[in-house]
Amino acid sequence: MANRAAKDALFDGFAEVAKALANGRRAELIDVLAQGERHVDDLATEIGQSVANTSFHLRALASVGLVHTRRDGTRIYYRLASDRVAALWAGLRSVAETHLEVLDDLAHAYLGDRSGLEQISRDELARRIDAGDVLVIDVRPTAEYTAGHIAGARSIPIDGLARRLRTLPTDVEIVAYCRGPYCVYADDAVRLLRRRGRQARRLTDGFPEWRTERRPIEHGVPA
Amino acid sequence: MANRAAKDALFDGFAEVAKALANGRRAELIDVLAQGERHVDDLATEIGQSVANTSFHLRALASVGLVHTRRDGTRIYYRLASDRVAALWAGLRSVAETHLEVLDDLAHAYLGDRSGLEQISRDELARRIDAGDVLVIDVRPTAEYTAGHIAGARSIPIDGLARRLRTLPTDVEIVAYCRGPYCVYADDAVRLLRRRGRQARRLTDGFPEWRTERRPIEHGVPA
DNA sequence: CGCCTCCTCAAGAGAACACTTGAACAGTCG
DNA sequence: CGACTGTTCAAGTGTTCTCTTGAGGAGGCG
Numbered sequence: 001m002a003n004r005a006a007k008d009a010l011f012d013g014f015a016e017v018a019k020a021l022a023n024g025r026r027a028e029l030i031d032v033l034a035q036g037e038r039h040v041d042d043l044a045t046e047i048g049q050s051v052a053n054t055s056f057h058l059r060a061l062a063s064v065g066l067v068h069t070r071r072d073g074t075r076i077y078y079r080l081a082s083d084r085v086a087a088l089w090a091g092l093r094s095v096a097e098t099h100l101e102v103l104d105d106l107a108h109a110y111l112g113d114r115s116g117l118e119q120i121s122r123d124e125l126a127r128r129i130d131a132g133d134v135l136v137i138d139v140r141p142t143a144e145y146t147a148g149h150i151a152g153a154r155s156i157p158i159d160g161l162a163r164r165l166r167t168l169p170t171d172v173e174i175v176a177y178c179r180g181p182y183c184v185y186a187d188d189a190v191r192l193l194r195r196r197g198r199q200a201r202r203l204t205d206g207f208p209e210w211r212t213e214r215r216p217i218e219h220g221v222p223a
Numbered sequence: 224m225a226n227r228a229a230k231d232a233l234f235d236g237f238a239e240v241a242k243a244l245a246n247g248r249r250a251e252l253i254d255v256l257a258q259g260e261r262h263v264d265d266l267a268t269e270i271g272q273s274v275a276n277t278s279f280h281l282r283a284l285a286s287v288g289l290v291h292t293r294r295d296g297t298r299i300y301y302r303l304a305s306d307r308v309a310a311l312w313a314g315l316r317s318v319a320e321t322h323l324e325v326l327d328d329l330a331h332a333y334l335g336d337r338s339g340l341e342q343i344s345r346d347e348l349a350r351r352i353d354a355g356d357v358l359v360i361d362v363r364p365t366a367e368y369t370a371g372h373i374a375g376a377r378s379i380p381i382d383g384l385a386r387r388l389r390t391l392p393t394d395v396e397i398v399a400y401c402r403g404p405y406c407v408y409a410d411d412a413v414r415l416l417r418r419r420g421r422q423a424r425r426l427t428d429g430f431p432e433w434r435t436e437r438r439p440i441e442h443g444v445p446a
Numbered sequence: 447c448g449c450c451t452c453c454t455c456a457a458g459a460g461a462a463c464a465c466t467t468g469a470a471c472a473g474t475c476g
Numbered sequence: 477c478g479a480c481t482g483t484t485c486a487a488g489t490g491t492t493c494t495c496t497t498g499a500g501g502a503g504g505c506g
Binding site: 242246248272273275276279280294296297 | 463464465466467468472473474475
């Protein structure tokens with residue numbers, strides 16, 4: 001090998017990027033940021049860590065260019081650097097799902113039993129939206145809805161779903177969606193709705209996948 | 224958060240896969256294995272490490288399911304678990320290329336000046352192969368050619384190119400390819416050929432990308 | 447201008463990682 | 477069956493990583 005040191009350094013560079021994803025808390029951050037930008041305090045609560053530690057992890061992500069920041073008043077908002085990062089995160093999940101044996105157990109421990117949980121694909125949901133015979137609810141936290149949501153979806157964060165049940169029409173099927181296939185919010189929503197006798201399914205994956213396919217989205221605060 | 228411990232464990236699971244890629248030597252192993260299966264001794268030479276250390280890294284990759292093994296005689300061959308792993312590796316490179324600032328410098332230090340190096344896309348190469356007015360040479364080590372190569376390509380490992388120059392026709396353009404965009408073999412081949420007055424270009428990327436697109440490939444030892 | 451909020455930095459403890467060396471193991475082939 | 481080859485394992489050392497605590501900015505708002 002003519003130039004071993006330079007080759008090693010180059011591949012160490014690629015490894016730096018992998019290293020940024022090689023921590024569960026940073027992976028959670030990426031997963032949340034794939035929904036849209038958020039500020040540090042918020043992210044700390046989201047991943048259940050101290051603000052200092054969250055800031056530290058965000059710096060680790062920023063130092064290899066995976067996230068960018070902007071300031072708004074006293075707050076600093078972080079966002080993914082590009083769709084490529086979201087795609088890399090999706091690829092990582094896909095590989096883990098396919099090849100990492102323990103992942104099934106881990107997923108089952110977190111998600112619980114999904115056998116009675118009916119799902120709907122992005123394609124079918126798009127058709128149903130066009131037909132107009134479906135109510136799409138976004139059960140993620142409000143901040144994520146504001147940062148971007150499926151066009152026409154209504155924001156009903158999972159915490160407020162039970163209370164707001166009576167405001168939902170009874171004559172159409174309800175489709176709930178959240179962050180992605182490993183997010184429990186939509187699961188919880190569908191289970192709750194079905195217990196109350198509603199016709200409900202969850203979108204198989206979540207908002208980032210919808211956006212990545214360039215399907216119609218909207219931004220802005222809930223009505 | 225209802226179930227913080229289970230969620231953390233799940234994301235630690237995803238992070239395990241990233242951790243497997245989070246080392247320069249393991250990244251080199253993935254890059255080589257994306258060409259096709261290889262045995263441990265061979266891989267150790269390829270990445271410039273001891274056999275023991277290489278075996279250790281391969282175990283790290285195997286423990287998260289990224290690589291599989293098979294035995295043939297006294298040798299054990301490692302291969303990527305699936306195309307998804309190759310795709311993840313490609314995604315990682317793409318993100319690093321786009322977002323990691325130092326990568327340009329690292330790449331330049333290893334690859335040298337590419338300004339005078341003419342490239343050809345996969346699409347165009349496919350058309351030229353159909354037209355039959357091009358000679359495609361595979362300048363990777365023989366083991367990689369044997370494990371799989373572009374249909375119709377001739378195996379001329381870079382070490383033997385100068386010696387075998389006279390066996391190449393002078394009336395067609397030559398296209399050299401190797402492992403991918405960060406591989407120097409094809410660069411060296413094109414530079415050598417052009418110094419000798421031949422018309423030569425390199426394929427922009429390499430064999431794995433060609434295979435991923437399901438373009439025609441062949442297996443087997445050089446003629 | 448000074449206080450306040452939000453975020454980052456620095457130091458430190460405990461755990462995990464990378465690579466080396468030398469020994470042990472597992473098949474295979476004569 | 478015994479020797480050999482190719483591979484893995486185990487122990488050890490120096491380095492890097494994670495998270496905590498408490499102090500130190502940066503910028504806005506009263």
